[in-house]
Amino acid sequence: MEIFWFIIIALFLAIFFILDGYDFGTGIIHLFFAKTDKDKEVISKAAGLFWDSNEVWLVAAGGLLFMAFPTLYASAFSGFYLPLIIVLWLIIFRAIGLELRSQIDHPIWRTIWDKAFGVSSLLLALFFGVALGNVARGVNLGGVENGVSAYEAHYFFLPLWNPSFSPSTTHPGVIDWFTIVIGIIAVVTLAIHGANWIILKTNASINNKLKSVIFNLNIALAVLTIFSVSIWHIIEPHPLANYLEYPAFLIFPMVYFIGLIGTFFIKKFKKEVYGFACSSIMIVGGITSTLATMFPVLLPSTNDTNPGLTIYNTATSQYGMSVAIPWMIVGIVLIIIYFLVQKKLNAGKIDDMDYGH
């Protein structure tokens, strides 16, 4: 039962990162590569039309986490207090930028809000990567000081950084050099993903150039991936243990590498959607591989006093988890129907469509 809810929540989060991921990535590309007014306009529209329905997935994932694993929700949300609230601010600020840019027709006004949109997209991608890095590395559960817990065993509070920026201390901060590496991986991945989305959804003049950008970014990503895998043992002494115990888990890193290798053929794809598909499965593979390395742990402990949080010691009652399954199944069927209906309507390029705006 715990596993069922774990899979559902991981699925919702993965879909959120695919959907809002291209939103963030679009912002990153916009920041660095969009030069003409027309490109800026159409690229910000490629994010602007969809961001709010994409963020619904985050709300839903949060609600499900709250219901199925309340202890984890309470522990992680209060422990990662500052980074989470900063993410909220960035989400809001980014939306303001997107909605305000076209309100006053003046170059300075547009430049300000375009930058706001681009920079907050970049920071969001970075922060989500840092978050994944934090979850993989673990935290000082219980606030242990010299073997004594300052709080209940499952609570903690993380500073934004500690002076050493080292991931291997017992008192890590949110930002250390390991989580920054994961953050940069997220930025590069989502930039590729966003570029694929722009190619798929617009006729921007830079689309051909973006294919070279994707290719180059992908080289960087491959290097970063190999680097992060080679240093993974710093935060987890036995990174391969789970894969040896459950060989079926190997499917997740395989999915990631298929996406990564596939992206190198970006210039040869006959259909634009193949590029987007490659970066999507790269995102899914990246997230699921990290979770698979940790399973069933959700948040490791960096001290020896308190155990890590797992799907078993943070779950709600069996009754609560089972009574929610029927409505969840109904909900998923409905969501699939909405998705198909919407997809039919939103097919095609944005600048070819008459949205009546």
Place this chain on the structure above:
Amino acid sequence: MEDMIFYDRLQFAFTITFHYIFPQLTMGLSLIIILFKGYYLKSNNEIYNDAAKFFMKIFAINFTMGVVTGIPMEFQFGTNWAKFSELTGGIIGQTLAMEGTFSFFLESSFLALFIFGEKLMGQKLHFLTGFFVFLGSWASGYLILATNAWMQHPVGYEVLANGKFVLTHFSELFSNPWLLPAFLHNQMASLVTSSFVVGSIGAFYLLIKKHEAHGKLFLKTGVIIGLISSLLVAFPTGDLNAKNVAKYQPAAFAAMEGIFETEEAGAEIVLIGQPNMVEKKLDNKIAVPNILSFLTYQEWDKQIIGMDHFDKSELPDNIPALYYSYHIMVGLGTIFIGIMGISMLFLYRKKLYSFKPLLWTILFLVPFPFIANLTGWYVAELGRQPYLVYGLLKTVDGVSPTVSSGNTLFTLLGFVALYMLLGLLFLVLVGKTIYHGPQHQKH
């Protein structure tokens, strides 16, 4: 500890107040939009279609605001009220997760279809997408009210030895006697806000002599629905709610009505007066004898328990704020019925569209239903104090154990700054839409 809780409460109060400006408008507006659209299908008169699409634009802006200010609400359960989330997540997580799964997807998917898909779908399907938007927004309200109802009057639970609340009867979350009156009261109040907004935009167009045909339609619609909903807010839904408070939260009832001493032979209803917490009485009181007993129990001389009956630890911790919130809500509600009643009379006599004093009144009435809605929620939330889960979990015991008050103040200040910007954006967008007018739809 007391200090730490202050900023957590202030941050929640500030963010929820700002958030609730938007859903109260969208919920009622979605109903008015499908009424317009339905009337268009019947009459084939383009003006109704213009109206439906115009207000869907305003709906969309509000929906966006609701989403971006709603995410911090869900997050704050975990960030600031971690202990509460840990202990009750197994129960209120159900209704909150259902809201995310059912209403948001429904609302956001069909909103996009309604705005972009009219030509593609044809009129009947377009009406249907509008109906689904309405369904989504009301389902969202229902599930939030179900969550709140459980906090006001917990049912279907069991408390484990470690203090955790676990669900024992899923269906009781929805048969909670607190839920239905609260939901209907809230939805009618939301309809008051949206009908006043519709009527006010109509009055504005008539006063500036632009889009006058649409203006007349908006004003007429606003007045008719405004009068009906203002009446329904008071009776029966408001009445049923007050009786629930008297029954399940007598301490909150005494505080909101301003009853300091138990009145054995029937309680008076207080119209005006300022709570004096030192001498435990109302200053400058104007009251009508025996009415409160009659309204609550339909008996003129029935006893009403006063605040003297309760230990200080059981009473709400901010009695004056609770008392004022309640009296502002009820006072405004009464004024709404009066103004909408008079407007109805003028409408019936066909004099409303040219009677400027009333047009100005309706135009400037528009902030007040928002205030009435918000103070109504303050009554519910302040009345539940000092508890988060009434009678079972105190507010001080629900706060995050590891988040310091300095960090909370930091994030509160950040929210204040950001929401100022967001409020400005909202005014610009809505102002532009209204200025543009409803006629701009023909291609």
